[in-house]
Amino acid sequence: MTRKLFCEISPLTYKISYEGHILKRKITDTLRANISKDKYDTKLPYIVFEHQSLMRRGLRKVPVPVEEAKVKNLQIAAPKVNRVLIKPGETFSFWNLVGRCTVQNGYQSGLMVANDGELKKGTGGGLCQFSNLIHWMVLHSPLDVIEKYHHEQVDMFPDSDRQVPFGSGTSIVYNYLDYRFKNNTSTTYQLITYVGDKYLHGELRASEAPKDTYEVQMIDEKFIEEGGQVYRCGKIFQYVLNNGNLISEKLIKTNHARVAYDTSNLEVVKQKS
Structure with a gap:
């Protein structure tokens, strides 16, 4: 049998654990964070x-x-x-x-x-x-x-x-x-x-x-069916420009999210088996 964590024993121990975590972070912020x-x-x-x-x-x-x-x-x-x-x-x-x-x-x-x-x-x-x-x-x-x-x-x-x-x-x-x-x-x-x-x-x-300007864009967003479930996929990039010239780009987020609503009106790509 897997031993329960202290926070999993009862609602009371969860509350104690939760409040303890909050207090710990407050103390850490006071001592270390600017x-x-x-x-x-x-x-x-x-x-x-x-x-x-x-x-x-x-x-x-x-x-x-x-x-x-x-x-x-x-x-x-x-x-x-x-x-x-x-x-x-x-x-x-x-x-x-x-x-x-x-x-x-x-x-x-x-x-x-x-x-x-x-x-x-x-x-x-x-x-x-x-x-x-x-x-x-x-x-x-x-x-x-x-x-x-x-x-x-x-x-x-x-x-x-x-x-x-x-x-x-x-x-x-x-x-x-x-x-x-x-x-x-x-x-x-x-x-x-x-x-x-x-x-x-x-x-x-x-x-x-x-000095620079920033653009954030979604690239290659699509809805993909995988194993009977539709997922929303795509990548978000941050672009840094100076006088209109691209000087850097950074991947911010890669999406792979289960779609929880009706997808009948969406263009869905079926994953190849």
Whole structure:
């Protein structure tokens, strides 16, 4: 018989293990990490990249009350990140700024994606849209992503007004699944984040004019049937250009995600046996 881990013995031991992990990370961050925390009321002068993300997508699997709860959660979280500076040598940590999502802090029960790719409801659900927005902006800059998780092993919804490539999102769980990037440049950066009527808005700004431009593209995306199951496949690349000339390219993500919706209207390639 396989011996159970301490966290698997009972709900209580899971809770103890979970809280212990959170405390350990807080202590580690206090002692070792140079986490961004200072804010600057004035916007830095140069826009590196800006993006807006539609909050209410009207997907069939997502009830309206759950989607409205997500909007409320974003309205609470966005100001906690807004105008933060990421100085040279500092690390941005999503959870260090946003904090824990609790009912006492005003968060509502929104939609979450579990480890197995299934949908569930939880307090603070929907905030991955916020970390997705930040990540998409960071991909268009020289900032270095040092911690990122994803739940793209399952393609949950058919494309609806998709603005960014599938697979470029993030997965976050307080506080052990964090989204972090580090500023290894000599330039100070700043995040501007706010909620409008329809969109979650973001700007990545800098103290100096950008020298390069960045493009992120999906290459060779296709739907492939393997063993009776359809998968969404493709590769995401980041391209760095200077005066229009390509100076480097980097593979960001390789997708191989099980499609969890009706594929009858898709062009599916059958894998050769």
